[in-house]
Amino acid sequence: MSRLHSSLARTAVVTGFAGAAVLAGAGGASAETEVAEPSTFTSAFTAMATPDAVINSDGVPTPGTPGASGTFTYRINSDLEIICYDISLSGVTPPFQSPAKTATHVHQAAAGQAGPPRLAFPNPEDDGSGRLVSSGCLQGPFTTGVVADGADTGAGFTLAQIEADPSSFFTDTHTAASPAGAVRGQLTPIPTGGVETGAGGTAEDTAGGTALLPVAGLAALVAAGAVALRRRTTTGG
Numbered sequence: 229m230s231r232l233h234s235s236l237a238r239t240a241v242v243t244g245f246a247g248a249a250v251l252a253g254a255g256g257a258s259a260e261t262e263v264a265e266p267s268t269f270t271s272a273f274t275a276m277a278t279p280d281a282v283i284n285s286d287g288v289p290t291p292g293t294p295g296a297s298g299t300f301t302y303r304i305n306s307d308l309e310i311i312c313y314d315i316s317l318s319g320v321t322p323p324f325q326s327p328a329k330t331a332t333h334v335h336q337a338a339a340g341q342a343g344p345p346r347l348a349f350p351n352p353e354d355d356g357s358g359r360l361v362s363s364g365c366l367q368g369p370f371t372t373g374v375v376a377d378g379a380d381t382g383a384g385f386t387l388a389q390i391e392a393d394p395s396s397f398f399t400d401t402h403t404a405a406s407p408a409g410a411v412r413g414q415l416t417p418i419p420t421g422g423v424e425t426g427a428g429g430t431a432e433d434t435a436g437g438t439a440l441l442p443v444a445g446l447a448a449l450v451a452a453g454a455v456a457l458r459r460r461t462t463t464g465g
Contacts, residue, residue, distance in 0.1 A: 259371040259382070262364055265312055266305045271391045272420045275300040275399045275413030282400070282409040287342045293403065293410040295319045300399045300413065302334070303420070306387040312365040315352050317401065320360055320410045324351045324403055329373030331402040332362070336389075338396050339414050344381040345372040346389075351401070390415065 277300060279292030296319035303312040315332065324331035330348040337343025347370055352360035370382040390397050400412040 259369045260366040263310060263367045265365050266308055266310050268305060269303045269312075269420050270306045272301070272303045272418045273390065273394055273415040274302070274418050275415050277400060277411035277413030279406070279409075279411055281339070281398075281412040281414075282406070283337075283340060283342050283412070284408040285342050287340075289340075290408040292406040292408065292412065293320055296411050298401065298411040298413065301418075302390075302399075302415070304387045304391065306391055309368040309387055310365055311347065311368075311387055313349050313363060315349065315360075315362045315401075317352050317360040317411070318358075320352075320401065320403060321405065322351075322360075322403060324401065325407060326402045327374055329371070332399075333372070333401070334390070334397055334399050334415070336397055339398070343398075344376055345374055346370065346382055346385045346397070348372045348382070 275298075277298035279294060279296050280289075282290050282292040284290040296317065298315065298317045298320065301314040304310070326333075328345050328348050330351050332349045332351050333345040334347040334349075335343045335345050347366075349366070350362050350364065352362040355361045368385075368387070370385055371380045372382040374381045394415040394417055397415045398412055399415065400409040402408070403410045
């Protein structure tokens with residue numbers, strides 16, 4: 229069983245979006261496909277997620293898990309409709325819980341507002357150090373398992389919509405203890421050009437090339453405008 233499908237099977241139910249209903253049989257529903265990392269990306273985004281940014285489905289500030297934090301990095305190839313995710317959570321305690329098919333999402337809403345989930349990612353798992361991590365790549369079309377106005381909230385969504393207005397999207401994860409969200413952060417664009425990494429390779433500065441932001445020290449680097457990226461080993465497509 230794939231990581232995505234096993235995560236979907238483990239996910240239960242909680243608050244996510246006002247007026248949304250759970251899609252019948254959503255626990256096993258999936259439109260997106262796990263794929264290999266593409267060789268290039270058209271954009272990249274990060275979010276430094278904190279509990280104080282959480283808003284409930286009625287738009288009311290509802291602080292999440294005290295002391296928790298999360299780093300979410302997304303790399304997009306909108307031509308292929310592929311999004312690669314690297315998620316790391318600290319201080320977040322499962323079980324995860326959401327009315328969507330997983331509890332880790334990208335929602336469409338500006339800072340301080342509530343909005344529907346558009347993408348659902350496998351829930352992070354303990355890496356043995358107490359951190360919860362998740363990484364991989366998904367290709368659309370996308371579904372969330374949540375229905376609003378008669379349609380899945382991922383139906384018709386394209387990754388180009390994030391590229392067009394990233395500040396109108398946030399990412400979060402939900403737990404049984406913090407159903408409105410354990411942590412939340414707005415998406416912020418980051419460079420997709422490669423730089424020397426010092427980690428066993430060089431990311432080429434070629435047009436259309438990309439790399440991955442390291443998790444450690446990301447907030448400070450973004451603030452300074454000097455984000456170091458590393459390219460993963462490409463395994464296909």
